[in-house]
Amino acid sequence: MALPESPPVDRPTTRRAPLRARMRPRSIVPGRQRWEIDLLRGRPAAARLTETTLLEAPGIEEVHASPVTGRVLLRHDRTVSPRAATRLLRQAVSRTLAALLTTTPRKDRPETPPSAAVPRQDAESTGRRLPSILLAGGAVAAAVVGGPFLLTLLSRPLLMLGVTTAATAGVVRGAWRRSNRAKQSSDEATARRHPLRRIIGPHKRKFALAAVLSGLSQLGEMALFALSPSIVLLVAKGGSSTLARYGVAGVGSQLGLLVGAAGTACLAMAAFGYGATVAWRQLAQTIEDDWRTRTYEHVQRVAPADLENERISRVNTVLSEDISQISTFVASNMNDVVQMVTSLGLLIPAFLLLAPQIAWVAFAPVPLVAWLSFRFHERAVASHAASDERRSRLNGRITENLHAHTTIKSAVTEQHEIVRITELNRECSEANRVSDRSAAVPPQILRLAGGSALVGTVLLGGTAVLRGTLSTAAFGPLIEMPGIAMLKLSRLGSTTDQYQRTVTALDRVERLHRLPLEPVSGGRPLPGRQVKGEIELRNVTFAYPGRPPALSDTSLAIPPGRTTGIVGTSGAGKTTVAKLLMRFHHPDQGRVLLDGADVRTLALPDLRRAIGYVTQEPFLFDATIAENIRYGTFDATDEQLVTAARTAGADAFIDSLPDGYQTRVGERGAALSGGQKQRIALARTILRDPPVIILDEATSAVDNETEAIIQQALQVFGTDRTMVVIAHRLSTVQKADQIYVMGPGGLVAEQGTHEELVNRGGTYTTLWQLQAGRPALA
Ligand SMILES: Nc1ncnc2c1ncn2[C@@H]1O[C@H](COP(=O)(O)OP(=O)(O)OP(=O)(O)O)[C@@H](O)[C@H]1O
Numbered sequence: 001m002a003l004p005e006s007p008p009v010d011r012p013t014t015r016r017a018p019l020r021a022r023m024r025p026r027s028i029v030p031g032r033q034r035w036e037i038d039l040l041r042g043r044p045a046a047a048r049l050t051e052t053t054l055l056e057a058p059g060i061e062e063v064h065a066s067p068v069t070g071r072v073l074l075r076h077d078r079t080v081s082p083r084a085a086t087r088l089l090r091q092a093v094s095r096t097l098a099a100l101l102t103t104t105p106r107k108d109r110p111e112t113p114p115s116a117a118v119p120r121q122d123a124e125s126t127g128r129r130l131p132s133i134l135l136a137g138g139a140v141a142a143a144v145v146g147g148p149f150l151l152t153l154l155s156r157p158l159l160m161l162g163v164t165t166a167a168t169a170g171v172v173r174g175a176w177r178r179s180n181r182a183k184q185s186s187d188e189a190t191a192r193r194h195p196l197r198r199i200i201g202p203h204k205r206k207f208a209l210a211a212v213l214s215g216l217s218q219l220g221e222m223a224l225f226a227l228s229p230s231i232v233l234l235v236a237k238g239g240s241s242t243l244a245r246y247g248v249a250g251v252g253s254q255l256g257l258l259v260g261a262a263g264t265a266c267l268a269m270a271a272f273g274y275g276a277t278v279a280w281r282q283l284a285q286t287i288e289d290d291w292r293t294r295t296y297e298h299v300q301r302v303a304p305a306d307l308e309n310e311r312i313s314r315v316n317t318v319l320s321e322d323i324s325q326i327s328t329f330v331a332s333n334m335n336d337v338v339q340m341v342t343s344l345g346l347l348i349p350a351f352l353l354l355a356p357q358i359a360w361v362a363f364a365p366v367p368l369v370a371w372l373s374f375r376f377h378e379r380a381v382a383s384h385a386a387s388d389e390r391r392s393r394l395n396g397r398i399t400e401n402l403h404a405h406t407t408i409k410s411a412v413t414e415q416h417e418i419v420r421i422t423e424l425n426r427e428c429s430e431a432n433r434v435s436d437r438s439a440a441v442p443p444q445i446l447r448l449a450g451g452s453a454l455v456g457t458v459l460l461g462g463t464a465v466l467r468g469t470l471s472t473a474a475f476g477p478l479i480e481m482p483g484i485a486m487l488k489l490s491r492l493g494s495t496t497d498q499y500q501r502t503v504t505a506l507d508r509v510e511r512l513h514r515l516p517l518e519p520v521s522g523g524r525p526l527p528g529r530q531v532k533g534e535i536e537l538r539n540v541t542f543a544y545p546g547r548p549p550a551l552s553d554t555s556l557a558i559p560p561g562r563t564t565g566i567v568g569t570s571g572a573g574k575t576t577v578a579k580l581l582m583r584f585h586h587p588d589q590g591r592v593l594l595d596g597a598d599v600r601t602l603a604l605p606d607l608r609r610a611i612g613y614v615t616q617e618p619f620l621f622d623a624t625i626a627e628n629i630r631y632g633t634f635d636a637t638d639e640q641l642v643t644a645a646r647t648a649g650a651d652a653f654i655d656s657l658p659d660g661y662q663t664r665v666g667e668r669g670a671a672l673s674g675g676q677k678q679r680i681a682l683a684r685t686i687l688r689d690p691p692v693i694i695l696d697e698a699t700s701a702v703d704n705e706t707e708a709i710i711q712q713a714l715q716v717f718g719t720d721r722t723m724v725v726i727a728h729r730l731s732t733v734q735k736a737d738q739i740y741v742m743g744p745g746g747l748v749a750e751q752g753t754h755e756e757l758v759n760r761g762g763t764y765t766t767l768w769q770l771q772a773g774r775p776a777l778a
Contacts, residue, residue, distance in 0.1 A: 533722030565733025618681030
């Protein structure tokens, strides 16, 4: 990625550090790194540029670079090793340093020669560009300067054409390599296959058809533009001796033939053009559907532990925007590439065959146009990335604020949020202005180059015709060709830009595909009817990534067919016990057993079907109440549905709604109260009828009276069923057969029945007295 020519000027906010990239690590743990980087201190734009560059890299989730302290916090996912993350950070800082060096006045630069600080990659690319630039410049200078030197060159048109072709090839190859290196996939296995082959995948036939149609349409266009000047010449000269030689005598017949041919070319151009557009769009749609379905399927099968580490908005962006980017590239840019290749593929032999002496001047601007096109777009990539990042932050904040509407109202922070959004909006427009400015220049330069080619061709071709070294019949069809070729070539830069964006998008999509899948097959089958429901945690130690252990050497025994309560301080690890049992996570040490078998040895779908897990904040889909209760038991009868709702204490409020069970609950159940949502989720689990039920604060939002009714119903429903009730409200577990009291780190502080624990005078007694409204005993 090229650096912006003029990064935003840094106004000093604090004392600036010297212009050098000294980096000191403060902490490096898997998934997170903290660094202190002198270069960023006092330079807000440099800090922003470093953030933007890093955030573009796949696997980097979050970056905060402080221009006040120079500290950088970097979070990355599991697909990036700490060493790779450090390398990415170093590259980003080197890039920022290079940007600062190009924009800092010479007198302010450090003593050390810039070449030592400029990243090797940039130095290399500059070196590779130089010959192409010189060649391109030389070719144009020759065309402009003229004189004896030009005449010497004119006598060697093939040599000049060779030089032009070599320069073009150099420019295109350099840009292609840079784009490939910059966007290389972090996964070596997929990186070995070219991105285009990975995108097209099994749809090679559709691709070939679309490419052939594009080529034919381009052929029609070129034929039309070749025939038009020939018709004018025919009329001006009153006939064509060439056509007469081929047996078409008389100006009328000759005119009819050429006009007929032009009409056919025009029709072919339109018909094949239509076919090509349709074929590319269909291919793009097929590729989009294919990638989206496969990616969603993969994400759906990823282990909860791995998905928890992903930001949902980011996964959503990959599934929507990144996959759309891939399909847009196929629909429009691939068509451009085929047309470009066809036009040059036809033009070069046509010139060599008909007018070799002027071929080189027609193509002289080609390397310059190609180089300019690449150069401007490489620069534009940096400003696009900055504006994309700002827009994404703005959109993220707006969405969050809409969700937090009530929180903002109750905190009376409307003005605070308006200021924040205004500020983000301003940053976003500023970034857009920079990218708009850089986008306005290239088209004009490219038009200039295209015009020069036309003028050069007319000048040299006309001179050759006057001298009698070139026939008008050969020159006529070629006049407009260079202009068409330049027009096609002018899209090279934007095509490369789109290609880079597409490869980056593809990389992000493939990174999701690399997240490990849960094993859906294998393991010992566990038919629901055979589950007794005996649960045991044996010396389990477990820590979430980067956190202290949530459970340390925890042992619990939950007898089958009974109700067991788990209470304790907030953050003690109660929910973690449920997550380990459901195999959302795996213990670092120790074992979790169901009916004496380690849960890791059981068939995963069977295990999860055997356990009904109701959480404190249940998720309701934007559907009717009936559909939400039926979710997972789609073939349940209406009668079973109503019985489940009655057991969950939900029937009374559902019946009171105008549409009863057909009431839509809104997005995430927004049209229901917290307690109503909980009861619908409970009914959903009751309908599934699993042998083990875990209620994790499942009735915490329900009033005491309703909870008592639910408990009575659950007592009947829970007969011979293992029930694990996690709760803060002790009345919820009062009737349990046994209760565990957990302390920090999953420590089991007490165990017994309600009566035993109340009389023990320990933690439970204190909690009970506090909840009963009596002062706790000293
Ligand atoms: N996804 C996660 N990533 C990192 N840490 C987590 C995650 N989930 C929970 N924790 C941490 O693990 C510890 C145990 O959390 P857990 O949810 O099991 O506690 P709990 O006893 O159920 O708490 P509460 O009663 O408040 O619901 C807490 O310190 C919590 O911050």
